[in-house]
Amino acid sequence: MNRLSKATLLMLVLALLFLLGPFVVIFVAGFSADETLRFPPQGYSLRWLAHVFTVEAFQRSLLTSLVVAFGSTLLALALGVPVAYALSRARLPGAEAVRLVLTLPLIVPGIIVGLALLNHGVLALNLPVTLSLLIGHTTLLIPYAVRVVSSSLANLRLDIDDAAVTLGATRLQAFFQVVLPNIRGGVAAAFVLAFITSFNQVPVSLFLTGPGVSTLPIEMMAYMETSYDPSIAALSTLLVLFTIALVAATEKLLGISKYV
Amino acid sequence: MSHLTLEQLNLAYGKAAAVRDLDLAIDQGQLVSLLGPSGCGKTTTMRAVAGLLPPVSGRIRLAGEDITTKPAHRRDIGLVFQSYALFPHLSARDNVAFGLKLRKRPAAEIERRVAAALASVGLQGFEARLPANLSGGQQQRVAVARAIVIEPRLLLLDEPLSNLDARLRVEMRAELRRIQRELGITMLYVTHDQEEALSLSDRIVVMREGRIEQDGTPEAVYHRPATAFVAAFMGYQNLLAWRDGALHAGDARVPLALPRHASHLAWRPEHVAVVDAGRGTLDGRVGARSYLGERIEFLVQTPLGAIKGSGALDSPWLEGTSVGVVLDPARAALIAEGGRA
Numbered sequence: 001m002n003r004l005s006k007a008t009l010l011m012l013v014l015a016l017l018f019l020l021g022p023f024v025v026i027f028v029a030g031f032s033a034d035e036t037l038r039f040p041p042q043g044y045s046l047r048w049l050a051h052v053f054t055v056e057a058f059q060r061s062l063l064t065s066l067v068v069a070f071g072s073t074l075l076a077l078a079l080g081v082p083v084a085y086a087l088s089r090a091r092l093p094g095a096e097a098v099r100l101v102l103t104l105p106l107i108v109p110g111i112i113v114g115l116a117l118l119n120h121g122v123l124a125l126n127l128p129v130t131l132s133l134l135i136g137h138t139t140l141l142i143p144y145a146v147r148v149v150s151s152s153l154a155n156l157r158l159d160i161d162d163a164a165v166t167l168g169a170t171r172l173q174a175f176f177q178v179v180l181p182n183i184r185g186g187v188a189a190a191f192v193l194a195f196i197t198s199f200n201q202v203p204v205s206l207f208l209t210g211p212g213v214s215t216l217p218i219e220m221m222a223y224m225e226t227s228y229d230p231s232i233a234a235l236s237t238l239l240v241l242f243t244i245a246l247v248a249a250t251e252k253l254l255g256i257s258k259y260v
Numbered sequence: 261m262s263h264l265t266l267e268q269l270n271l272a273y274g275k276a277a278a279v280r281d282l283d284l285a286i287d288q289g290q291l292v293s294l295l296g297p298s299g300c301g302k303t304t305t306m307r308a309v310a311g312l313l314p315p316v317s318g319r320i321r322l323a324g325e326d327i328t329t330k331p332a333h334r335r336d337i338g339l340v341f342q343s344y345a346l347f348p349h350l351s352a353r354d355n356v357a358f359g360l361k362l363r364k365r366p367a368a369e370i371e372r373r374v375a376a377a378l379a380s381v382g383l384q385g386f387e388a389r390l391p392a393n394l395s396g397g398q399q400q401r402v403a404v405a406r407a408i409v410i411e412p413r414l415l416l417l418d419e420p421l422s423n424l425d426a427r428l429r430v431e432m433r434a435e436l437r438r439i440q441r442e443l444g445i446t447m448l449y450v451t452h453d454q455e456e457a458l459s460l461s462d463r464i465v466v467m468r469e470g471r472i473e474q475d476g477t478p479e480a481v482y483h484r485p486a487t488a489f490v491a492a493f494m495g496y497q498n499l500l501a502w503r504d505g506a507l508h509a510g511d512a513r514v515p516l517a518l519p520r521h522a523s524h525l526a527w528r529p530e531h532v533a534v535v536d537a538g539r540g541t542l543d544g545r546v547g548a549r550s551y552l553g554e555r556i557e558f559l560v561q562t563p564l565g566a567i568k569g570s571g572a573l574d575s576p577w578l579e580g581t582s583v584g585v586v587l588d589p590a591r592a593a594l595i596a597e598g599g600r601a
Contacts, residue, residue, distance in 0.1 A: 167359035
């Protein structure tokens, strides 16, 4: 291996500092014993970590977040995997246009998606909040699902489904028995990515959450407006650890990093 | 009655016509090759027979049954893909068993038939391996076993040997012929390699731009090409137009008497003798001389254009010397065709 030049080394250190610095601050602050959030803390304890579990608003919104993240991820995969498959067969006219349109939610700010859903869904159609959250997040996640699954389909020779058909499989059987088992790493990667995206989503959720129904990130923002204690840092630490564990577990099981 | 019949078949990808008004009949137990350059419609034709491409018009009949609109998965037609198309997540054994499992055969029967199919392609001891851990030749054998184990009514092979190295290709060629004879299976074999087609086939169908140029035995296609295109594809590198008792090229005219009418004459380089100047049909100048092991090939610039001929290994002529070339009608393929050339 080449020796790193001093400039390169400096860039690396700075990049790591920017990436990990905030997390270190939060992580340390989460173990604070103080009454208010500050860095570095005066003393250390587990009291705020314990306190997180007693806040009823966190419990309720965590449940909502999990339900919405799980539900919208499954919906986005149910819609996105067939789309990615159809696009990969690519004899469709306008496949490129479809691909482009599907990436739009990645370009359009979440605030606009949220506002549109609020005006035309929740207000105009009187949709329940959880349902509109589900719809909003699903819209947001489909591009992730299509993108990630497409890249794993690109690694697969697609004459294997024709081969399955000549051996007596219907197109549907060919997809489930031959295509799907070979892209399961990509599907798992899409699942994890979509789940985390939904779980951490703020802009879309901001418009859609109403009285009594809120997601965890929104509830955390609301909490910070009223109380400035280290429990937010403690909760953030827990969420970061949860996310890392999720990614690490799927990476270990399925090797998903090659798809994202 | 023919086993497979294609009647007035028209095929297209989108708006681009790929095969036009194709008529073809194949008898039970025959091995017929579709031979032609890429883009001639041979693979397209095969995909239509397999049911993977719906025809624009025309009929496909198999064993008397009209299968034109029958779904691919109910046709019982085996297909060996150019890329083998093995299922990457299944072992060799499970790849071969795939079609039988879909047919819900009892486990004992599947095991017996899979073992028999793997044995008939000479692939024992690799049953548990994934395709990624098999060599190209072994993957090829799994692909063939997977297609024959369902006892298809017809076996299609799409350039199955093109991904193998030369030595393995010749070996697999003989293997395929043996399997075809042993099982008495009707095969439609797609290739662009004339040597492969000649050595394997009962019949060769040469295609060009979606139409049949010639349909005949390997001997007929090799020795009596019906068109200038087939002649060129079969290695007749010298093609000259003939009319009114003479060969023509531009303004040049060399008298040559023929026993019957022809539009073109074609010679293989090995059938045109290079001799001393003044002793052949016409004279020219040696443009290039290549040693080919058993003979020396000369490219001779003549008034009729460049002609490739051959001389013995002790031929003295070097580049730039004047020589004669012998264009013997008895050694030529006589081609009588309409406008096309």
